[in-house]
Amino acid sequence: MKILITGATGLIGSELVALLLQNGITIHYLTTSKRKIESQPNYHGFFWDPNQGIIDENALMGVESIIHLAGATISKRWTPKYKQEIIESRILSSNVLFKALKANPHSVKQIISASAIGIYPDNLSKVYTEEEQEVDESFLGKVVLKWEESVHKFKLLNIKVAKIRTGLVLSNKGGALPEMMKPIKLGLGSPFGTGKQVQSWIHIHDLVELYLYAVQNQLDGTYNAVAPNPITNKKLTQEIAAVLNKPLFMPPIPKLLMSIVLGEMHTLLFASQNVSSKKIQNHGFVFKFKQVDKALVDLIE
Template identity: 50%
Template sequence: MIKKVLITGATGLIGSELIKQCHGEGIAVNYLTTSKEKIETSENYKGFYWNPKKGEIDLNAFKDVTAIVNLVGASISKHWTKKYKKVILNSRVKTINLLYETLQNIDHNIVHFITASGVSIYPNSKTKLYTEEDTEVDDTFLAEVVVAWEAAAAKFKNSGMEVSKVRTGVVLAKEEGALPKLVKPIKLGVGAPLGSGEQWQSWIHIQDIAGIYLFLLKNQLEGKYNAVAPNPVQNKKMTKMIAAKFDNPLWMPNIPAFALKLLLGEMSVLVLEGQLVSSQKIEQLGYQFKFYNLENALQDLL
């Protein structure tokens, strides 16, 4: 049974929930932070400094740890300038490389490396249901990021560790992530489906995404896993369901794709494209979703 895990990106949306769930199971957490002010120390929660840009890392972070969960990565919902695209890519790949190189040079007991990844690797499609067996890759910048991210993680396999890649869908949470951005225009009475509204949203509740990490950790499962709820919905349905929760009728026409492209540039793929993604693999291994349907997830979060 795992007793201590090292988490990167621990103060982010998924990290904070995962720490709560680890502590609930009696698993102690070490975490890496780039901010010395964010270092805390208690019996089951200890922070350690690292600076991936300079290749610095506090080696004490690895003490008594048997698994690493890597959640670090710059936000993809900031404007994609050429410079910021580099930041998105480096924040994922350089950090993994630093962990890998550090472990090559020290004695450690780590047997399992779990990293975040994204369903955006799959091509945009309105009809195809993607499973982990699918090998087609989209031609977007985000897919390119996911490919590089997963390739960096694969190196840990060469060092005899189990490697798991968690291909994450749209994470729904109260305060952060996609949901508040979807809710805001609806609350203001100007909500509308985006583009055709037919693009799929393979969503997942914050408790379930953290739950999947914990499940992989406890059962030491390796491989690729789609971390999405069993019932994806189209953008127009999600918009309608949120509007119904606030009793705000949708009266505006769909927001045209060209307007979103003008406003967001290349980043418009985030809202205009989507993938229909299967959660069957993780379910067959025994993970039980707390939030199976969007209705229940929204009920809980709104």
């Protein structure tokens, strides 16, 4: 089997590449850096530049599924210019893939696209399933909506579309967890605001396994990629401190302070999204890490 991956060198992409290669899958990957192009028996790089509408169409040869992870990080200050980059990096890359598939004979049956639970409104009590129609009015909510719309159109080419709405990814190689650990290690850790906001998380091992599952089972539709047991920000902070064996005695971090420090991006820390994993579980996917304490022990110790 041959899969084309965008965003293959990112935090999730690099873990996913390793898993797919272990499973005997041949990988084509797209990169905007010609220096990152490799050619190994089961791992071939191809150049693209979504901003210019450029793609090496050889990347599509023999490919059955596309895993689309490309997109500028949201963990960087949201200036007006960068907000545009966040949106365009997702939309333009989808458009380039769509045009290439439309214009060339291909064997692609499915596209699996990263998405985010940021599409769900901020709510302390509601549990969100994939059936939810309301979209959060924040910048991130609008980004995810446009992002999903850009991949939904692949259905026009008779290609299955799976959208993987991902929660807070826990990894010891990057992302949020190492940043959350820094102040706790210094004895300065504390929850954000009330700490009551619900955080729907997933261990990176389970996330990449879910992508593999989506390929093997030719998933179509929207799926939440979150562990079965979301927790509050306060509880997550306590669990990290417990694994690190560090005390928590600092007062909660005020929302106003973080809005000054981070600008609009501070909403990522205070939004509450209690998201259900039942759809993917009912389909047959089994999470290895269902409880956050076991996930943290695996990643930190």
